[in-house]
Amino acid sequence: MTDSIWGTKDVTSAKGKSDENFPVGSFLIAPRLRPYVHTYYNFARVADDMVDTTELTPAEKIARLRGMAAVIRGEITAPPRADAQTAVKLREVLLQTGVPLETATDLLEAFCMDAEKTRYESWDELLHYCKYSANPVGRFLLLLHGEAEETLAPSDALCSALQVVNHLQDVADDLKVLDRCYVPLPWLEEEGVCLDDLRLVRSKPGVRRVFDRMLDGVDALNRNARILPLLIRDRRMRLEAAVIVELCHILTARLRRQDPLLERVALTKMDGAKALFRALRYFPAAS
Secondary structure, eight states: HHHHOOOOOOOOOOOOOOSSSOSSOTTSSSSTHHHHHHHHHHHHHHHHHHHHHHHSSSSHHHHHHHHHHHHTTTOOOOSSSSSHHHHHHHHHHHHHOOOTTHHHHHHHHHHHHHOOOOOOOHHHHHHHHHHTTHHHHHHHHHTTTTTOGGHHHHHHHHHHHHHHOOOOOHHHHHHHHHHOSBBHHHHHHTTOOOOGGGGGSSSOOHHHHHHHHHHHHHHHHHHHTTTTTHOSSHHHHHHHHHHHHHHHHHHHHHHSSSSSSTOOOOOOHHHHHHHHHHGGSSSOOOO
16 A cells, blocks of 8 residues: 555655755744745655656656645655655644644645646646645645735736746746646747747747737736735734745746747845845735
8 A cells, every 4th residue: 555655666856945045944033933934845846856757657756646635634754754754744744833733735736736747728727737836835834923814816827827837938848847837828829939940049029929928918917916014013024025026026037038938037145135125025014
């Protein structure tokens, strides 16, 4: 039974902070909560490794991911192996803090989608994926801080915006390495271009228009996310959210100016300083 779920090999790699736009567990998060955040991040990284490895079949990937979800729900016991134990540790954190188990199991649903699904047919279908791949992360952080229900909708908008931006950053590599494309295929067809045009070293005008259309959707999400810092009571978490809101705006604007097929469009240290300065607007000076 154990081998049918977990197989015989741990496929975990060593993805580091440099692989992320916005590293989880930043110094802005209260020190007492950082261990919980790192536990969540380690769990997510292991699940990501499971779905991106070339050593497992789609069915084997899904079996492991379903196994991780069953461990989170307390339905099965995990084997004493590093990858499976990340689910054990996260279950302990969720039970200890009262954060819903769904912030972990929903994330696993997205990884299961990635194991089987490599193409998207509409913007709504992409946002449905983001609902599971990105939004649970924001919900985990907010609920860990004891924030109110009203923060969740703008957080979902921000997380979905970040996810789409990340897909645009990685559009070339995702297709080349994983044969995975999150760009809505009918949008390419409407512009007279095709999937193979995403394999070129520069964007054709039609591809550029599709990217801009996706960024229009990101702009709408960013507008809905703008209110998030104002709703957060914890001052450190408010600053964290404000910085990320600003970074998402900066990266969205840069993706309009630069070609993600030509180069990976990324943030700089200067962008971080600029975002931090802009984030201070959410902390009006006392009168």
